[in-house]
Amino acid sequence: MSVTAAKGFTAAGIAAGIKESGAPDLALVVNTGPGRAAAGVFTANRVKAAPVLWSEQVLKGGRLSAVVLNSGGANACTGAPGFQDTHATAEKAAEALSAATGAEHGAAEIAVASTGLIGLRLPMDKLLPGVETAAAALSEHGGEKAALAIKTTDTVHKTAVVTSPAGWTVGGMAKGAGMLAPGLATMLVVLTTDADVPAEELDAALRAATRTTFDRIDSDGAMSTNDTVLLMASAASGVRPGRAEFAEAVRAVCDDLGQQLLRDAEGASKDIRIEIVNAATEEEAVTVGRTIARNNLFKCAVHGEDPNWGRVLAAIGTTDAAFDPDELDVAINGVQVCRGGSVGEDRDKVDMRFREVRVTADLHAGSASAVIWTNDLTADYVHENSAYSS
Amino acid sequence: MSVTAAKGFTAAGIAAGIKESGAPDLALVVNTGPGRAAAGVFTANRVKAAPVLWSEQVLKGGRLSAVVLNSGGANACTGAPGFQDTHATAEKAAEALSAATGAEHGAAEIAVASTGLIGLRLPMDKLLPGVETAAAALSEHGGEKAALAIKTTDTVHKTAVVTSPAGWTVGGMAKGAGMLAPGLATMLVVLTTDADVPAEELDAALRAATRTTFDRIDSDGAMSTNDTVLLMASAASGVRPGRAEFAEAVRAVCDDLGQQLLRDAEGASKDIRIEIVNAATEEEAVTVGRTIARNNLFKCAVHGEDPNWGRVLAAIGTTDAAFDPDELDVAINGVQVCRGGSVGEDRDKVDMRFREVRVTADLHAGSASAVIWTNDLTADYVHENSAYSS
Incomplete structure (x- = not known):
C-alpha cells in the first residue's frame, strides 16, 4: 500500500536508466490535496548531499506538493554543479506535474532525495526525461512501484500502513540497508497521511517519532550524507485527528519501517x-x-x-x-x-x-x-x- | 634483545599451564638495579582489570623491582576474588625473587599484567607454581622468551631497542593484536632502560611517548580493560641522559613497537x-x-x-x-x-x-x-x- 494507502496521493516508480542494471531508479510521490502541509527530518551529518540542502530549504515553508527520489547516485560531494542538478530536477518535476495534472506545481514546494554512490554527478540526460516518464505514470496505486524504485542494496522493498478507525491513514515507504546510523539511518523515507494536520504538528510528530525509532537504529555506526524522512499531509480524509493519536500513528509507521531496515541490513545475520x-x-x-x-x-x-x-x-x-x-x-x-x-x-x-x-x-x-x-x-x-x- | 637489552635486567618466559595449548604463558622481568625507578600508563577504560588496579597503585610509589605478566586470562571483571589473585601473584613473586636472587623483594614494588579472556578467574594452582619456575629461570638473555610468553593471538613477538652513543639503552617488548584502540591499544608493554633517570622524568617521557604513538593506533576502536605500559630504569649504565634525548629514545621504542602491533593486527590486510x-x-x-x-x-x-x-x-x-x-x-x-x-x-x-x-x-x-x-x-x-x- 505504501505511500498511496492514504487518500490524496499518487505515485510512480520507473527505470530512468540512472542505474546501469536497468532496475527501477526513479520515484515520484505527489500530493493531490486538498492540503499540502509537510515536514522533514534530515541527516545530522555536516557533509550534506545536494538534495538534502535543497529539501531542507523547501521544507522551511512547511508545504510540499511532491517529492522526486532517485537511487543510483547520492549527488553528495558534487559541489555547486550537483546542487544545480537537484534544482533542475525540481524544476523539471514542477513543469511535468503542471502539464500532467493540470494543477499548478512550483519547484519551491518539491523535495528531492537521492541515494547511491557519493562523489559522482547524476546522469541528468537520463534523470530529467525520467521525471517526465514518472509524471505520466502517476497512479493512486503507484505506491509499491515507488517503493521498489528507491531500493539500492535492499533485498526487499519496505512499506507500512496504519489506519485509524476515525477514517484517516498514515502510510509510508523506506529504503536503506547499509550506513545505518543515528541522526537517522541511511535511508530515504516518505510518509503520507490523508489526515488534516497543520505543518507544525506534522513536524512535532515526525521529530518525536524519529527520535525513538530510526535514531535508535545503529546498524554499522556510519552516518550518511543523504538521510531524509518526509511526512506529507493531503487532508483528503477531512478528519482532524487528536494530536496524541496522530503522533502515535506516525511513530508506529516509523517503528515498523525501522525494524524492516534492521532486518535487511547488509550482511547481517542477527x-x-x-x-x-x-x-x-x-x-x-x-x-x-x-x-x-x-x-x-x-x-x-x-x-x-x-x-x-x-x-x-x-x-x-x-x-x-x-x-x-x-x-x-x-x-x-x-x-x-x-x-x-x-x-x-x-x-x-x-x-x-x-x-x-x-x-x-x-x-x-x-x-x-x-x-x-x-x-x-x-x-x-x-x-x-x-x-x-x- | 627485548627487555634484557638494557643492563640491570633479567627476564624469563615459561609455560605455566594457564593456556590449555601448553604454549608459554608466564613472563617475569626483574630489575637487578642499582636503581628501581619506574613509571606506568594504563587503560583509560573505567572497567579495569584487577592487575591494572593493582599496578596503578604500585606505580604511585614510582618504583618497581619486577613485573609478572601472564597471557591466557585477563583477570578482568572477576570482582574481589580476582583482585586477591593478583595480590597473591605479587606476593608469590616477591617470595620467589627474594629466594632466587638473595635481594629483598616486596609485593608493593611488583607490578602484575594479564591478558586474555575477560570474566574468567585465573588458574592460580598453575600460575603460582609458574612464578616460582620463572624466578628460577631468570637470565640476562631471557628477554626474547619473556616476549614470547605474553603473546595471545599475536603471530609474532614484538621487541625493540634503541641504544645511545652515550652508553645507555632503552629496550622493550609488546603484545597486542586485537582490541587495539586509544587510551592505549590492548597491549602489554614493558620497557627497560639502564639509564639513570628519576621516576618523575620516566613518567613524563612515557606519557609523552604513548600520547603520540600507542594512543594514535586505533585498529578496531575497541578499548581494552587491561592495557598496561611500564617503564623500568635500572641506572646500571651509570649515565644520566639529557631529558630530551631520553624522551626521544622512549618515543622511538614506543613508535617501533606500535607499528609492529599494527602490522600484526588480527585479520588486517592493510x-x-x-x-x-x-x-x-x-x-x-x-x-x-x-x-x-x-x-x-x-x-x-x-x-x-x-x-x-x-x-x-x-x-x-x-x-x-x-x-x-x-x-x-x-x-x-x-x-x-x-x-x-x-x-x-x-x-x-x-x-x-x-x-x-x-x-x-x-x-x-x-x-x-x-x-x-x-x-x-x-x-x-x-x-x-x-x-x-x-
Missing part, C-alpha cells in the same frame, strides 16, 4: 536489541547503548553466538555515563551472565541461535532507560562493502 | 595512515582522524582497494571539528581525489595494492595536525573475533 536500564538520564542510556552497538568485537561475538559479556563491559567502560564498574549487571537472552561487574550465571545457558539477540545492561545509576538496535558484524558485511563502491 | 592537516587544534585533528579510523564502511573500502573518498567525507561530517564542508580536500596515496568538498582527480589513478595506505585530509581550519593509524576491516577479522572467545 538483530541485536540493546536495552540500557536504570541509567542516570535517557541521554546516558542512549550513549551507553550506542557505544555497545558500535563495538566491533561485541558485534563479532554475537555473530559467533558467543555470549561474551566481557566485551559489553569493556564497551560500557569507555563511556562517561554514571555507573560503578562493580555494580554492572548484564543479561543476554534473559540469562544474567554478569552480576555486580563480575561472573554471574553460566554463559553456556545462553541460547543465541535465533536471529534476535537481547542484551540488557543495568547501570544501577538512576531510573532512565533506552533501547538501541544494531546488527552483528559478519564476513558478508565486509564483502558487501569492500567488493564495490556504494 | 595499515592505514590517516593524516589530518590544517585543523584548528591538535585535539580536533586527532578526533577527526579517529572518526575516520573507526568508520567501518571506510575500512571495508580500503580492504577492497576502493579509493572511496565519499566515505572519508561522510565520516568527517559526523564530527564537530572546525571545517567548511565545501573546503575539504582528501588525498589517497598521493592522489587528490577530493578537492573543495567535491570531485578531484580521477579515482582510477589511485594505486592501493600495497599494504600501506595513506589518507590525508586537509580541513583548512588552522595549522594543527595529527596522524592516526588503523587497519582495514576484513572477513578474517570477523572470523578471528567470532569463532572463539577472547
Whole structure:
C-alpha cells in the first residue's frame, strides 16, 4: 500500500536508466490535496548531499506538493554543479506535474532525495526525461512501484500502513540497508497521511517519532550524507485527528519501517536489541547503548553466538555515563551472565541461535532507560562493502 | 634483545599451564638495579582489570623491582576474588625473587599484567607454581622468551631497542593484536632502560611517548580493560641522559613497537595512515582522524582497494571539528581525489595494492595536525573475533 494507502496521493516508480542494471531508479510521490502541509527530518551529518540542502530549504515553508527520489547516485560531494542538478530536477518535476495534472506545481514546494554512490554527478540526460516518464505514470496505486524504485542494496522493498478507525491513514515507504546510523539511518523515507494536520504538528510528530525509532537504529555506526524522512499531509480524509493519536500513528509507521531496515541490513545475520536500564538520564542510556552497538568485537561475538559479556563491559567502560564498574549487571537472552561487574550465571545457558539477540545492561545509576538496535558484524558485511563502491 | 637489552635486567618466559595449548604463558622481568625507578600508563577504560588496579597503585610509589605478566586470562571483571589473585601473584613473586636472587623483594614494588579472556578467574594452582619456575629461570638473555610468553593471538613477538652513543639503552617488548584502540591499544608493554633517570622524568617521557604513538593506533576502536605500559630504569649504565634525548629514545621504542602491533593486527590486510592537516587544534585533528579510523564502511573500502573518498567525507561530517564542508580536500596515496568538498582527480589513478595506505585530509581550519593509524576491516577479522572467545 505504501505511500498511496492514504487518500490524496499518487505515485510512480520507473527505470530512468540512472542505474546501469536497468532496475527501477526513479520515484515520484505527489500530493493531490486538498492540503499540502509537510515536514522533514534530515541527516545530522555536516557533509550534506545536494538534495538534502535543497529539501531542507523547501521544507522551511512547511508545504510540499511532491517529492522526486532517485537511487543510483547520492549527488553528495558534487559541489555547486550537483546542487544545480537537484534544482533542475525540481524544476523539471514542477513543469511535468503542471502539464500532467493540470494543477499548478512550483519547484519551491518539491523535495528531492537521492541515494547511491557519493562523489559522482547524476546522469541528468537520463534523470530529467525520467521525471517526465514518472509524471505520466502517476497512479493512486503507484505506491509499491515507488517503493521498489528507491531500493539500492535492499533485498526487499519496505512499506507500512496504519489506519485509524476515525477514517484517516498514515502510510509510508523506506529504503536503506547499509550506513545505518543515528541522526537517522541511511535511508530515504516518505510518509503520507490523508489526515488534516497543520505543518507544525506534522513536524512535532515526525521529530518525536524519529527520535525513538530510526535514531535508535545503529546498524554499522556510519552516518550518511543523504538521510531524509518526509511526512506529507493531503487532508483528503477531512478528519482532524487528536494530536496524541496522530503522533502515535506516525511513530508506529516509523517503528515498523525501522525494524524492516534492521532486518535487511547488509550482511547481517542477527538483530541485536540493546536495552540500557536504570541509567542516570535517557541521554546516558542512549550513549551507553550506542557505544555497545558500535563495538566491533561485541558485534563479532554475537555473530559467533558467543555470549561474551566481557566485551559489553569493556564497551560500557569507555563511556562517561554514571555507573560503578562493580555494580554492572548484564543479561543476554534473559540469562544474567554478569552480576555486580563480575561472573554471574553460566554463559553456556545462553541460547543465541535465533536471529534476535537481547542484551540488557543495568547501570544501577538512576531510573532512565533506552533501547538501541544494531546488527552483528559478519564476513558478508565486509564483502558487501569492500567488493564495490556504494 | 627485548627487555634484557638494557643492563640491570633479567627476564624469563615459561609455560605455566594457564593456556590449555601448553604454549608459554608466564613472563617475569626483574630489575637487578642499582636503581628501581619506574613509571606506568594504563587503560583509560573505567572497567579495569584487577592487575591494572593493582599496578596503578604500585606505580604511585614510582618504583618497581619486577613485573609478572601472564597471557591466557585477563583477570578482568572477576570482582574481589580476582583482585586477591593478583595480590597473591605479587606476593608469590616477591617470595620467589627474594629466594632466587638473595635481594629483598616486596609485593608493593611488583607490578602484575594479564591478558586474555575477560570474566574468567585465573588458574592460580598453575600460575603460582609458574612464578616460582620463572624466578628460577631468570637470565640476562631471557628477554626474547619473556616476549614470547605474553603473546595471545599475536603471530609474532614484538621487541625493540634503541641504544645511545652515550652508553645507555632503552629496550622493550609488546603484545597486542586485537582490541587495539586509544587510551592505549590492548597491549602489554614493558620497557627497560639502564639509564639513570628519576621516576618523575620516566613518567613524563612515557606519557609523552604513548600520547603520540600507542594512543594514535586505533585498529578496531575497541578499548581494552587491561592495557598496561611500564617503564623500568635500572641506572646500571651509570649515565644520566639529557631529558630530551631520553624522551626521544622512549618515543622511538614506543613508535617501533606500535607499528609492529599494527602490522600484526588480527585479520588486517592493510595499515592505514590517516593524516589530518590544517585543523584548528591538535585535539580536533586527532578526533577527526579517529572518526575516520573507526568508520567501518571506510575500512571495508580500503580492504577492497576502493579509493572511496565519499566515505572519508561522510565520516568527517559526523564530527564537530572546525571545517567548511565545501573546503575539504582528501588525498589517497598521493592522489587528490577530493578537492573543495567535491570531485578531484580521477579515482582510477589511485594505486592501493600495497599494504600501506595513506589518507590525508586537509580541513583548512588552522595549522594543527595529527596522524592516526588503523587497519582495514576484513572477513578474517570477523572470523578471528567470532569463532572463539577472547
